[in-house]
Each structure stands twice: as structure tokens, then as C-alpha cells.
Amino acid sequence: MRQLVQKPPGRYWLVFAAVLVLLLAPAAIAYLDQPFYLDVLMRLMILAIAASSLNLILGYSGMISLGHSVYIGIGAYAVGIPAYYDQYNGLLQLALALGGAGLFALVTGLICLRTRGAYFIMITLAFAQMMYFTFVSIEEYGGDDGLVIYARSDFAGLYDLENNVRLYYLVLGCLLLTLLLVHRIVNSHFGMVIRGAKSNDRRMQAVGFPTFRYRLTCYVISGMICGLAGWLMGNFTGFISPEMMDWTRSGELIAMVILGGPGSLFGPAIGAAVFILMETVLAEVTIYWHLYLGLLLILVAKFGRGGLGGLFQRNRGTP
Amino acid sequence: MDSTLLVIQILNGLQLGVLLFLLAAGLTLVFGIMDFINLAHGSFYMVGAFFCATLTLWFDSFLLGLLLALPLTLAVGVVVELLVVRHLYQEDHLQQILATFGLILVADTLVHIIWGPEGLTFALPEVLNGQVTVLPGIRFPIYRILIISVGLLIAAGLYWVVARTRIGMLIRAGASNRRMVGALGVDIRYLFTLVFGAGAVMAGLAGLMIAPITEASIGMGNEILIVAFVVIVIGGIGSIKGAFLGALLVGLIDTLGRSFLDGMLKLVLSNQAAETSAPAISAMLIYILMAAILYFRPQGLFPPKGR
Secondary structure (H helix, E strand, O other), rough: HHHOOOOOOOOOHHHHHHHHHHHHHHHHHHHHOOOOHHHHHHHHHHHHHHHHHHHHHOOOOOOOOOHHHHHHHHHHHHHHHHHHHHOOEEEEEEEHHHHHHHHHHHHHHHHOOOOOOOHHHHHHHHHHHHHHHHHOHHHHHHHHHOEEOOOOOOOOOOOOOOOOHHHHHHHHHHHHHHHHHHHHHHHOHHHHHHHHHHHHHHHHHHHHOOOOHHHHHHHHHHHHHHHHHHHHHOOOOOEEEEEOOOOOHHHHHHHHHHHHHHOOOHHHHHHHHHHHHHHHHHHHHOOHHHHHHHHHHHHHHHOOOOOOOHHHOOOOOOO | OHHHHHHHHHHHHHHHHHHHHHHHHHHHHHHHHHHOOOOHHHHEEEOOOOOOOOHHHHHHOOOHHHHHHHHHHHHHHHHHHHHHHHHHOOHHHHHHHHHHHHHHHHHHHHHHHHHOOOOOOOOOHHOOOOOOEEEEEEEEEEEHHHHHHHHHHHHHHHHHHHHHHHHHHHHHHHHHHHHHHHHHHHHHHHHHHHHHHHHHHHHHHHHHHHOOOOOEOOHHHHHHHHHHHHHHHHHHHHHHHHHHHHHHHHHHHHHHHHHHHHHHHHHHHHHHHHHHHHHHHHHHHHHHHHHHHHOOOOOOOOOOOOO
């Protein structure tokens, strides 16, 4: 059992430095007058939240979901559909995002989690694709073309999201909260059962844990965190379309998690950062940047076990 | 319900079914024998279509384009197996997903570089452009009949190869215990390459057959691939018979659902409610079918024995 207990993340100074940089970034960006980079950082952090939520089930519980971007879509539509009816109440939208994502995870999880291995991968993929085609076929909400959101979530004037810097700090807060939550979950009694079920499900059941319920709960929590990322994404982009939940988006989330290192707390965030920075830098040089990304992913799959996140933790748990 | 429309839609469903089978057969064989999840299988579908389109335009002959595109697709499949896939059999599914996702990006970008961002269209030869009378008073395009026939022929041929030949015996043996087959002196690596190449050719064939109807476009394989996944999950991963029956089932249900669901819903719902909900429900139909089947049989309809 002792092996399962993860040491607290090491190299605190690196984490503090990263948070400090993120806290000061808006001021620096305003000083340099480069608002584009504020957008890059926001997208990066939102995807880091989504990747961290995927890591909770993929890295720590061994459930390889290839349909995780569906929760981004659900969260984003929870902003877009109320907005379509001129309903901008932020709390309502947030509740819809979390509730919708949680409900979808619960219903599909009941079926997905009955299966293992390759079946699980393909079923999560299929359910996500089902939502994709559903939203494509609903003409009322724009179908293929999506919806434009004309105003961001409204919190009765207490916190004005129309201001980009305010939104930035909200995203940063959500990211830190997510990382804290994942850290607490993974190192709790609950998290130990989850990680135990990953390495030997049958033994955990023999010891007396109803692992199905534990894994389902974990699956739902992960979906809800990703729904939060979707809610932020909808507010950030101001435009939503089924394309957000296309399965290649889920593939990108998996790529971020593995690039950063599955099963490490900061790995997915680092993976998201690498991904977005590559996109930002390479896309300026060549329109064919996906070629290099693809080659990188193939190389990482073959040689890069543990990803880049391993650098940030002195002692990693069972890989 | 209009019976003429019903027959035509059943034929359309069959056509989708055999295309799905051509894709699913390769997926399920590769998974059954090598335990390898290939997200990039749809890329062969795309590559086959682009090869055929280019060659057809070049030689001004669909037949020549088709006959040359198949060995080219095979070559691409074998090269991909030797360069990338071979090195991933030992890795777990997560690494395989990452690598084959990378392969998709590479394939899509290479096609973009070679053929440009636009799709390629080409016309069918005159002979194949007409319609035939399939039943008294019901006419159906010859070319679609041809697609169905080719698909069924390949299915029969594949069944014969797997069930009756030495290679097929090795494939079945490899599916139940690949280390034992290797220990008995069979060059298992050669067998893997062969099966992977055959899967690539079948996917390429599906792509090039559909290209004259739609077009050859970037990413065309990525969407149908998911439906092929649904097919093999329903049929039982690793089972050819399951892939065949699953493909026909999914093809028929999807096609018939899209054309008749709103009519059926109008019997129980108001016209307007039926018209708004029918497209969404028919898009979900095959996934609901999959969920229902898996709820009762988590291993699919025909799980291969010995696993």
C-alpha cells in the first residue's frame, strides 16, 4: 500500500514561479500591448483544466477515454443555449454545465464502465461522437455552423467577465482549484481505492471495495471538471460549434496528457502548454505544422514514457 | 410507408454496410491478432481515394485508376507497418492511440501538401452511370449495385481465406495465441505485415469506391472510422463474422432511421415535434443500438473464442 501513496509534488519553487508568472502576465501583456498573448494563455489554461480532468481518469484510474472533449462541448453549449434565449445568468449557466456534464458522464459511465480495455476506448469515443452528431443535426442551435454568444456569463454585476483580464483571472483561479482538487482526490482514501483498482481491480474487489461505484464516481467528477473547462471555453471564445467535441479534439487532449506525463499532477498542464506553444509558434512558420506535431506524438509514444511532467516530481508513483 | 422508397433505402443501407465492412474487417483483424488499436485506419480510406482520383484523371480510366491505386495503397500500408506500427505492438493501448493519432495528423498534412486543400472529384465512366431495374418499377444506380456486389464478394473471399486456407489458419491461431504460433516456427512478423497490408487495401478499396459519389477529401476517413469502431464493438472485436453482420446492421439501421424515423414519430408526436426531433434521434440511433447491445453483452455479439 505504501507504494500507492504519492509523495507531495516536489520542486515547489518551480510551481510557485509558474503561478507568479501567470499572476503577473496580464500586467506584462498590457505593458507590451500584445493582447493576443492573453488569449493564448487563456486557451492554454482552459485546456490545462480539461487535460487535468482527463488525467484523473486516464492517468490515475487507467480509464482511457477517447471522448473527453464532449464535456467541453456540453459546458460550452450550457453557455450558448441559454444565451440563445437571452439568458445570461452565470450561476444558471455554470449549474447547467456542471449538471449536464455530470449527468452525461453518469449515464454513459454506467455502460462504458461495464467494459474494459479497447472496448472502453471505443465506447467513450462512440458516445462522444453521438453528441457531436446530435448537435450537428439540431438546426435550432445552428447545427454545423454553431452559435455566436453575444455576451459572457453575468454574475449580477459582481464580477464583470466582459473584461478580458477579469476572465483571465477567473480561468487561472479555476485551474489552480482544479489542480488542488485533483491533488486532494488522488491522495485521499477514495483516490487510493481508484489507483488500487487501476493496478489490480480484482484484488480490490476481493478486499471488499465496490470498485465499480468508485470508478463511476471518479468518471463523473472528471466529466464535471471538464464541463467547467467547457463553460470557460464558451465564455472565452464567444462562439460554439459541434466541432469543439469532434473526436480529434479528444485525441489532442490525450496527446496533452501523455506529452506531460499521465498520472502526474502538473503533467497535463505542462502538456497543454507545450501543445499550445507549439501550435502558436509553428503555425506562424508553416501551415503544415500538424505534420511536426504528428511526428512528435509518434516519437513520444515510442520513446517518451512518463512524458515531461516527470521532471516536476521527485518521486512519481507507480507509472 | 412507400415500398419503392423502402427497397431503395434498404439497398442504400446495404451499400453503407459493405463499405463499413471493408473498413471494419481490417480494424478487427489487426486488433484481433496484434492487439493493436489503429486510429489511423481511416487514413488508408482517404489515401486509396486520392490515389484512385489522381490516377483516374491521369489515365482517363476509372478501371486503370482502381487497379493501380490498390497496390499503391498496399505499399503505403506495408511501409507504415514497417516504419511505425511494428514498433508499437509491445506498447500498451494508450501509446498506440497516441502514435496512430499522430499518424492521422501526418497523413492528413501530407495529403494537404501533395494534393492541396481542395478535394478531388472525378466522373464515373458512362457504363457505370446508368440505372438498372432491380424490381419491377424500381430503378437503382448500377454503380451502387456494383459497390454492394464487390463488398459481398470480398466478404465471401475473406471468409474463405480465414476459414479454409493455411494463411487463414495462421491468422486464427495468431488471434488466440500469438506467442505459441511464433514458437511453432511461423514468422509472425511477416504474418502481421501481411494482415496489416490487407486491412489497408480493403480500407483503400472502400475509399476509392465511394470517391466518385462523394469526393476524395482530407479527413474523409476520420468520421466513417468511428462508425467502423461502432461496428466492430457491436460485432465483437476480432471477429470477422461479427464485423460483417455488425456492418450490415449498422448500415441498414442508420440509413432507414434517417429516412423513415420522422414518419414513424409523426404517428406518436405532433408534426412539428417529430420534424425537429427526428434528425437528432436518427443521428443517435446506431449509438443507442451499440449501448443496448453492450449493456447485455459487454463483449459484443460474437466475441472471438480463446481470449
